[in-house]
Amino acid sequence: MSSAATRDTDPDRLWSVTEHLEDVLATVRPLDPIELQLLDAQGCVLVEDVTVPVSLPPFDNSSMDGYAVRVADVAGASEEYPAVLTVIGDVAAGQGEQPHVGPGEAARIMTGAPLPPGAETVVPVEWTDGGLGRGPAAGMRAHSAAPEGATGQVQVHRAAEARAHVRARGSDVQAGDRALAAGTVLGPPQIALLAAIGRATVRVRPRPRVVVVSTGSELVPPGVALGAGQIYDSNSFALTAAARDAGAIAYRVGAVTDDAEILRSTIEDQLVRADLLVTTGGVSVGAYDVVKEALQSVGDEDEAGGGVEFRRLAMQPGKPQGFGTIGPDHTPLLALPGNPVSSYVSFELFVRPAIRALMGLEDLHRPTARATLHASKALTSPAGRRQFLRGTYADGQVTPVGGASSHLVAALARADALIVVPEDVESVEPGTEVEVVLLG
Amino acid sequence: MSSAATRDTDPDRLWSVTEHLEDVLATVRPLDPIELQLLDAQGCVLVEDVTVPVSLPPFDNSSMDGYAVRVADVAGASEEYPAVLTVIGDVAAGQGEQPHVGPGEAARIMTGAPLPPGAETVVPVEWTDGGLGRGPAAGMRAHSAAPEGATGQVQVHRAAEARAHVRARGSDVQAGDRALAAGTVLGPPQIALLAAIGRATVRVRPRPRVVVVSTGSELVPPGVALGAGQIYDSNSFALTAAARDAGAIAYRVGAVTDDAEILRSTIEDQLVRADLLVTTGGVSVGAYDVVKEALQSVGDEDEAGGGVEFRRLAMQPGKPQGFGTIGPDHTPLLALPGNPVSSYVSFELFVRPAIRALMGLEDLHRPTARATLHASKALTSPAGRRQFLRGTYADGQVTPVGGASSHLVAALARADALIVVPEDVESVEPGTEVEVVLLG
Numbered sequence A, B: 001m002s003s004a005a006t007r008d009t010d011p012d013r014l015w016s017v018t019e020h021l022e023d024v025l026a027t028v029r030p031l032d033p034i035e036l037q038l039l040d041a042q043g044c045v046l047v048e049d050v051t052v053p054v055s056l057p058p059f060d061n062s063s064m065d066g067y068a069v070r071v072a073d074v075a076g077a078s079e080e081y082p083a084v085l086t087v088i089g090d091v092a093a094g095q096g097e098q099p100h101v102g103p104g105e106a107a108r109i110m111t112g113a114p115l116p117p118g119a120e121t122v123v124p125v126e127w128t129d130g131g132l133g134r135g136p137a138a139g140m141r142a143h144s145a146a147p148e149g150a151t152g153q154v155q156v157h158r159a160a161e162a163r164a165h166v167r168a169r170g171s172d173v174q175a176g177d178r179a180l181a182a183g184t185v186l187g188p189p190q191i192a193l194l195a196a197i198g199r200a201t202v203r204v205r206p207r208p209r210v211v212v213v214s215t216g217s218e219l220v221p222p223g224v225a226l227g228a229g230q231i232y233d234s235n236s237f238a239l240t241a242a243a244r245d246a247g248a249i250a251y252r253v254g255a256v257t258d259d260a261e262i263l264r265s266t267i268e269d270q271l272v273r274a275d276l277l278v279t280t281g282g283v284s285v286g287a288y289d290v291v292k293e294a295l296q297s298v299g300d301e302d303e304a305g306g307g308v309e310f311r312r313l314a315m316q317p318g319k320p321q322g323f324g325t326i327g328p329d330h331t332p333l334l335a336l337p338g339n340p341v342s343s344y345v346s347f348e349l350f351v352r353p354a355i356r357a358l359m360g361l362e363d364l365h366r367p368t369a370r371a372t373l374h375a376s377k378a379l380t381s382p383a384g385r386r387q388f389l390r391g392t393y394a395d396g397q398v399t400p401v402g403g404a405s406s407h408l409v410a411a412l413a414r415a416d417a418l419i420v421v422p423e424d425v426e427s428v429e430p431g432t433e434v435e436v437v438l439l440g
Helices: A017-027 A188-196 A235-245 A260-273 A290-295 A340-358 A409-414 B017-027 B188-196 B235-245 B260-273 B290-295 B340-358 B409-414
Strands: A034-037 A066-069 A083-091 A105-109 A121-124 A153-156 A178-180 A201-205 A209-215 A249-256 A276-280 A307-313 A320-326 A331-336 A368-373 A386-394 A397-400 A417-421 A433-438 B034-037 B066-069 B083-091 B105-109 B121-124 B153-156 B178-180 B201-205 B209-215 B249-256 B276-280 B307-313 B320-326 B331-336 B368-373 B386-394 B397-400 B417-421 B433-438
Touching (some): A017 A320, A066 A153, A178 B409, A188 B235, A209 A235, A209 A260, A235 A249, A235 A276, A235 A340, A235 B188, A276 A340, A290 A307, A290 A320, A331 A340, A386 A409, A386 A433, A409 B178, B017 B307, B017 B320, B017 B340, B105 B153, B209 B235, B209 B260, B235 B276, B249 B260, B260 B290, B276 B340, B290 B307, B290 B320, B290 B331, B320 B340, B340 B386, B340 B409, B386 B433, B397 B417
Parallel strands (some): A083 A105, A209 A276, A276 A331, B368 B397
Antiparallel strands (some): A034 A201, A066 A105, A307 A320, A320 A331, A368 A433, A386 A417, B034 B201, B066 B105, B066 B121, B307 B320, B386 B397
């Protein structure tokens, strides 16, 4: 990371959103892979090429309920002149011993059951009388309801080519094929394939453990009465939920009072379960800004690349930001501003990509779209700042909700997009095309 | 549901996908709401209109680090002729007692801190000398680093209008406003708002508990060696993962042997933790189809609407399907076919919407799109069946992967879309526009 190089540069420098994101991503490395049970690996990134150990299907099997027969025995068969065969038993799925089908014989076979030795093809039950000596059968009856069907005779009304209604061994995947490539994200269909080829565990990057701490002596938890000058802690809830939404295992530590020593010891305490720490509040220039104070005493500042750096970004909301690594394991930490909207927007721009980078995902960012601004008046944005306004997006149009102020959490809750106003734009007229970040 | 009415109709009847989905959705009702902690309610549907109990912000507060002053005291101030005010102390966020700002006085104030009594406006620190007696200040220093800043004098270089840099009480939401409407899905921003207005718990429909059972004597769990005629159980893994992906809390019971009595007792045993049961395998017409047998003895068949009905659908893959309710609580059950691709496609079409209906979501279905078929030859589809082929979708084009056969798990794992071929279409030429269901 660049903090060692930049720490001593102009403290009034404004960093661009792009520069900051690059520096944040340079501090996080994908987590070391571990072997996980299949269902625990859902949503994770595979780190190995998985090879097929045994062909799928592992044996020739029937794709229909019907009769396994020899081709010559049904040649020329018709409803008028059926082939009459002796039923020698049932072939069931999962049955080790299978009957041998000789000339003039048929074995009743169910979908998925192995083609028995001697048989060359399968005639569907609908092409036979189902062993009932009457016209074409509509289907097979349950074994328990019709055990007598495993003996006697069957009339076959149509000829079948060799290997008709047979799924060949290896027709899905062949032993030695690459089933999945390293880098694949494991969703339900990939888990299906891994199970199907017999893999009980796979090597993946685990979900990162993210610890969320909000700071501020004014914060009280929801559910208790507000005292004078107090407000409810919402950031620790919102960012814990957002971290889970991004794929992390997130722990909400809650609000810590504005006391650098208490905050420092809380953070040191949490390091043991953190792959990433996120704080909110206390990073602006104000006199009670304790996060800066606290973090300056965690970890090894002397080591290159250690320590947390505080910056002002050319961005609205979210101007004050801190980031770096702390503690003996150089755990990455992002210190976000305390206003609810600022912290949420900062999370979307910097923490979410960091979480996804820790997971080893290639696709770090929310999808974006071009949209036409639908508004009653022009949007204004400060010069030199990249502004992120809240909006609702539908059918190529985006409508701002609420104003630019970073305390408008009600408007945030109605938004599903961020409207991006670039640094060099100070006014956006209605009808103009803008870039939007699509949330959730 | 319609099973009582339809049970006795033509067993050879083919039901359409639409008819079956309607009947499935008619058997599930949204789960009863419960009061959950905020973070446990993530992704759930709110069932109450939430009203704002106390305005946000709850008090006038500063949007900047600076000084709280009276308007008259800074009128006409400039860098050349600054207003000189006596600093009477700090106003900090969360501090109960605040200093009273009289004529000629200023209180150092941090972002978010309450506007103290007597003060009428806030001048940002950048408009002052920061109490240092020199030129304009770049920012405030941390309180611990500059306690002396809470006393002495400050020079103000610019006038400020009344209530400049003040966020007014109630400017975000007013007490009595509706914060969120019943039916809202709770994502991170909505959780932010609920916490911000002091709600620790909310009334939502919980995530459904889904129990997944695969059946088949041929099935062995991944990780053990295959015997003759055996294959790996993949459906219980794939559908558990898919149920979680759809929002459910899913339990994988695993594979049960083809024995109706064992299956019946397994299902009865699981009912205590199931809001929805999903089985795979054993629903086609074959002689070893035990799910039908087993389910016919669970629950109260005599009661209208009870019991499980088995049907043939005009669909490929996924022709045989069962659904209904079982047990004393009339727990919904969907019995899917056993081929991996059939069961996965059936899950997408019928189980996923059922899970989302249980959650009370309005949006039950995957998004669909129109896409141009990119293929080297025409797709063929059986007349009278709605076919769902696997494909990859990008930039308005869809490319089939693998064939139509329902045993091709490897192709499924490469697909991200289902290509829908309607019932009345038997061939689709390359370049034709088709409907696709976008997966994941």
